[in-house]
Amino acid sequence: MSKLSSTLYLCLRFLVFLNTISKLLFAANSRTYPADIQVLKDLKHGVDHRSIAPGSCLSFWDFSLDPCDNIFTEHFTCGLRCDRIVSGYARTLDVSDNSFSGSIPDSLSNLTRLRRLGLSRNSLSGEIPVILGSLSHLEELYLDSNHLHGPIPSSFNNLTSLRRLEIQQNDISGEFPDLGSLKNLYFLDASDNNISGGVPATLPTSLVELSIRNNKLGGNIPDNIENMRFLQVLDLSHNILSGSILSVLFDHPSLEQLTLSYNNFSYLEVPGDKGLNSKLIALDLSYNKLRGFLPAFMASMAKLAALSLEHNKFTGMIPAQYALKAAVPRTNTSSFERLLLGGNYLFGPIPGPLLGLKPGSAQVSLADNCLYRCPDAFFFCQGGDQKSLVDCKSFGPAIP
Template sequence: MNGPRSLGFSPSLLHFEMNFPFTSQSHCEIKMATSKFFLSSLLLLLFVHGVLPRAESKTYWGDVDALKQLKNGVQPNSVSPGSCLGSWDFTFDPCDSLFSERFTCGFRCDLTVSGLSRVTEVTLDSAGYIGSLSSISWNLPYLQTLDLSNNLFSGRIPGSLSNLTRLTRLGLSRNAFSGEVPASIGSLSALEELYLDNNNLQGPIPATFNGLGSLKRLEIQSNNISGELPELGSLKNLYFLDASNNVISGYLPTTPPPSLVQISMRNNMIEGTIPPSLKYLNFLQVLDLSHNKLTGSVPYFLFNHPSLQQLTLAFNSFDSLQAPSNLGTQSELIAVDLSNNELQGWLPPFLPLVPKLSALSMENNKFSGMIPIQYALRAALPASGIAPFARLLLGGNYLFGPIPGPLLVLKPDTANVSLADNCLIRCPSRFFFCQGADQKSLMECKSFGSVIP
């Protein structure tokens, strides 16, 4: 009803007369007393029936209900005193009481719609909450951030999270979620950051992720994600991708997002070769494909890439290196790890020419030949304007011949150099770079190749 609420009595009650004799003075006194009595009664009735102004809820009821569902989905014995959820007292208005003793933390209300506060952020503290998200409707249409990271939530990630159409950040990292990643997450077109790492998620990355046109950062590492990585070329804003420590198989996508700055896919089951399309990633700075099943040649464009700084291809099955036409002199590379592959031939002469390269690991391959003097000079006596080799790891190969002279004056605290487990003529343990393992036996060295003297 929009009209005034009825008070349950007739105005005519205000007008009556007492039927007993009285004087003119007493008549006036009775009139005044009667007026005071009915005025007091009227005010009391107004208060009881709620006609007088009263405090109204400042938080939209649907948002309050969603917050209640979230708290009810958490096991009470995991809600410790002093935690965010421990302070939530719904006998008070949430947004009106935010940052008070009743609602100390866990959400924000940064928007007012039609005079009512709306919840825009839910970020729980890392308090070890145990619970499930499956019974929550997620009817929070103005929510922009949902972060439940570093807790013990379990069960499936609910598809109802797709109700959060304004969500820009979803953080579920380091919990115990299981099951497949719901395909409905791909409908969150405003999502910019997605953190699903360090859970027990299984199955493939949904192809619907191609609908995340605003996505900038995707972290899904340390799960049990399987299948092939979908083509994500439509994600024009994606700059960070970490899918490491899963069981992803198949080949690398042929059309990666052009905006990528970092690709980390170490410790999976990816096979095949490095696709040529990577050379068109003009913003790429970090590429980590270590601990996979990649084969073939390490392509030349990785050594003259305009922005690549860190290249990690260790623990694969690469068998050769392609030399760039400019010999890497225009490369931005700072660190290269090609260890534990099947790389053969002589040490590539162009690597000491990469001007900013300070960390080079070529351990445990099948390189042979003598150590080029350029490698030793770069570690011990670098030219002006050239970064010295602070780390040069060449152990576990079939390098032969004498130790290059410049290395003999190298002190242990100046660089991390290892020549152990090769076929060098003399590499006594008094040299720090010979420590860690003896040189291979002459028989093993000769069985590898007849060129070894």
């Protein structure tokens, strides 16, 4: 046998040896931790059996085979992933997108190695178990689109490994607990609930996306929002927030999308840099109680491409800067692709640059104002007649 053939032979024998060892190790580490099996049984027994449809995930959970030992077979595959490094511990449990009813069992807290828990889009009811706050390794928690009620457990502040929390579309009430210790949390969605109180001042500064849309939040936006240096998306629309819209939101170092529509804000602060350093791409302040002249600084925001100020109480003439940003193509800054100013008390003539806009070039709306000659012949005047002269004059002496 040549030296080359001998070397190849030895390499092949070594690979066979490694494969045998790996199979033995895999088999040794594949048995499910007994306490985890009991938790899975509790979960299935806690769900209303009438809601377990044939062919659904839980219908395969017959426990006749060891779950982790048969993770790649048709028995017990759905919804469960095991940790192969730490023998037989459940790492992922996801039974989302079913119609399961019942409550969330406290025993889920015994899945001590769990990294991801998904119970989304079911019909689960009852309160969120406080004991879930003991899952110290949990990185993702999905409880959205159920019928859960009661408060957000304050024990969630113990989930220091949590990166993503979704609890939207439930009936959760009460005030937001202190979640300031969640230094790894980057995504939080608590929209479409009944959460009350103010915007929490103790939210993690690590957040990149925050949505608490369609709740019952009141009061002002806290000043320390500027400490959230990574925040890119903020949606607090459809609440009862009031007071001033802080200037820091317009010159925030990372904020790109800000939605504060359908609130009771009455005033907005002008940023010290006049918007020149703003990172905002989309800004929606519609359906508030904002007054005064249209803020000229918004036309100076280099990246701003979508602006909605509809249905407020703005008056005065449309600034020329707005018209130019909507009608004149730009190279170094963004043009207005969307400019919605309808439902205010703007008066005067239509700015000249807008008269040359063609339908489809930009989404612009000036309907329901006090503008002089804004016929339907212009696409941006369609969608509602201009207010009557009586309504316009009754609003304030500034309107001629």
